[in-house]
Amino acid sequence: MxxxxxxxxxxxxxxxxxxxxxxxxxxxxxGCLETPVKTSLSNxxxxxxxxxxxxxxxxxxxxxGIETLFFNTNAKTAVSVGEVxxxxxxxxxxxxxxxxxxxxxxxxxxVAGYGRAEKVQVQKMVKILLSLSEIPKPDDAADAxxxxxxxxxxxxx
Numbered sequence: 001m002x003x004x005x006x007x008x009x010x011x012x013x014x015x016x017x018x019x020x021x022x023x024x025x026x027x028x029x030x031g032c033l034e035t036p037v038k039t040s041l042s043n044x045x046x047x048x049x050x051x052x053x054x055x056x057x058x059x060x061x062x063x064x065g066i067e068t069l070f071f072n073t074n075a076k077t078a079v080s081v082g083e084v085x086x087x088x089x090x091x092x093x094x095x096x097x098x099x100x101x102x103x104x105x106x107x108x109x110x111v112a113g114y115g116r117a118e119k120v121q122v123q124k125m126v127k128i129l130l131s132l133s134e135i136p137k138p139d140d141a142a143d144a145x146x147x148x149x150x151x152x153x154x155x156x157x
Contacts, residue, residue: 002028003155004061004097005131005148006052007140008088010080011035013048014140017059020129020152024102027130028059030141041083051074062084064092064150065102067143102150107143110150 001021007014016030033051035044066088067079092099108117111125123142125137131151136142 001063001152002061003148003152004055004059004064005057005144005151006064006066007143007147008066008081008085009140010044010077010153011037012138012140013052013084013106014089014138014142014144015052015055016136016141016145017055017061018145018148018152025129025149025152027132027145029057030136030145031055032138033149034141045083048084049091052088052091053095056091056097060095061097063151063155064097064099065147065154066092066099067107067147068101068103100151100155102147102154107146107150108156110146110153111146119143 001019003018003020005016011034013033016026017028018025019028033048035047057094066085069078069085098139105115108122109115111129112121126149127135130145135143
């Protein structure tokens with residue numbers, strides 16, 4: 001099974017693709033889509049849609065996990081990321097990819113074994129679980145790989 005993990009973001013959207021065979025995970029690819037700050041909202045959303053569409057055409061995932069939103073204070077940021085999530089969900093639907101929402105708590109529990117794990121702990125476990133020589137960069141891509149791992153652990157065929 002090919003699993004895509006997505007860390008939604010307006011300035012940067014991380015994505016990571018893994019394969020799952022039995023209980024073993026292996027890395028396929030990862031990256032980050034970035035949008036210029038001084039570009040209009042509609043152009044930024046289009047850039048995210050087009051970039052994700054290219055990934056979907058190339059990888060053809062069976063399943064995608066997308067992190068749910070969690071914001072304490074900044075409503076403006078939450079709205080922007082919500083708009084990005086809508087574009088992401090539309091692209092996934094258009095390419096026929098099954099989607100599950102994954103909470104930050106589920107990601108931390110699945111990958112690090114502890115729901116309050118620090119970001120660096122999760123990243124170290126991504127490196128270990130995918131047998132990588134180093135932690136993937138940027139952080140958004142490493143987070144997306146953690147989301148893919150959690151999705152693969154949570155989802156039952």
